[in-house]
Amino acid sequence: MATVDDLQFEEFGDTTTSLAANPDATTISIEDPGETPKHKPGPPRGLGREEDDELLGNDDSDKTELLAGQKKSSPFWTFEYYQTFFDVDTHQVFDRIKGSLLPIPGKNFVRLYIRSNPDLYGPFWICATLVFAVAISGNLSNFLIHLGEKTYHYVPEFRKGSGTETSKTSSPDRVRQTDTPAGSEPSGCPKYRDSGIATCVFSPSVSIAATIIYAYAWLVPLALWGFLVWRNSKVMNIVSYSFLEIVCVYGYSLFIYIPTAILWIIPQKAVRWVLVMIALGVSGSVLAMTFWPAVREDNRRIALATIVTIVLLHMLLSVGCLVRSHSNALLVCFRCHAKTSNC
């Protein structure tokens, strides 16, 4: 007759306690022996996770962890296989987003929130929202800048590289009649021959923003994962992350850029750069704190270089995307206006 003592949960408890007693034990698991796991006696808790269960206060996470070993058993060509990557509830997604906004030193995002249930819902839709936020805020800020000038004719930028801003004079008749001579076009400022409306081409469109952001969200984690696997083969790391967990961290860490992109509409340069610094600080620290345990066993220099590279790439993305989408070829536009009789 199986008693409570014979239940496997008791064994998990023993393993964790022994790990706590001997933190140098080399184990291949995602448990960080540096943390002291506190598990409540009483109702059996799967895998002896820390007090975060109470913090997050959901019972589903237990079931999820119990099933973690049994998940992903369907072959990759079935629909069920991909459903395992969307096995999250609303509150879990909110918790993960909160975790990405409030990096607590010492708390690992993957450990605390993902807990071997990485999802693709968050990364995918956060990236989608970010793409549209960047594109729309770019349009809006350019529109607001030119709001005072003449009769601004707003045109949304949807085509690849064909984002345009047309500025009409207040007398449409004149615009129709005169035809601008071809020679007066400054470079990068094509004109409508027929209507004589000066246009300036600037800003990437939705498609380019989408390509950049999605490529970043997938390729950088891939590179990082490959790098970590390679280092793992040389130096036995206690902590190792799966590819999907890295994608998950990167995806959720991009969330802070959505409000940043929206607030970039404010035309003040100082405000914009403060916003970028804050966003970079928050998401960079989430990433750094996540990956530090994975590389700290390594050579000091390599570990530091890895972390610095992660943050640098993040900075490149944020600054690059936002600056490009908000850059307006004002100088070119002014030259256009000055040279043509229509503007």
Add this chain to the structure above:
Amino acid sequence: MAEAVESPGDPGTTTPRPLMRDLKAVGKKFMHVLYPRKSNTLLRDWDLWGPLILCVTLALMLQRGSVDSEKDGGPQFAEVFVIVWFGAVTITLNSKLLGGNISFFQSLCVLGYCILPLTMALLVCRLVLLAEPGPINFMVRLFVVIIMFAWSIVASTAFLADSQPPNRKALAVYPVFLFYFVISWMILTFTPQ
């Protein structure tokens, strides 16, 4: 298409469905979208004619004249088409991956039909734009688009939300919100040359 099938009197007949009946079915669904109630009509008798008509109308009205089409930043016919259908497919896939028990085409049908309020908003905007341009013009258009956007969301949520497990409703509804928001943005920023 899973239209309400009347058992044919003669199984061997190749008589085509009468057009009027199809149009009536489409019209009935339009009414269901305009006055969203908890009803299964949209789901049970799904068809993709309505979404196709709406999408074509939207794309035709949003595109520019051919003269300026090269250098214009507005969406072209094909782009609107791609955005609507690709967006609808993505949302459907997302909802199915989250564990919703709605079929692929039913979801496409609902999402397509719920573009109707936004198409009406576009018609209204085009009419409003014939008047004097200015801030009042813009405010009127903004107001109309916001109302219709909310209407679309409410209509599609009424049909789609029930198909999701209760702890994931918000996850399934958010992409719908994003989808209609992007379409509303395209409509709001539409200005004819």
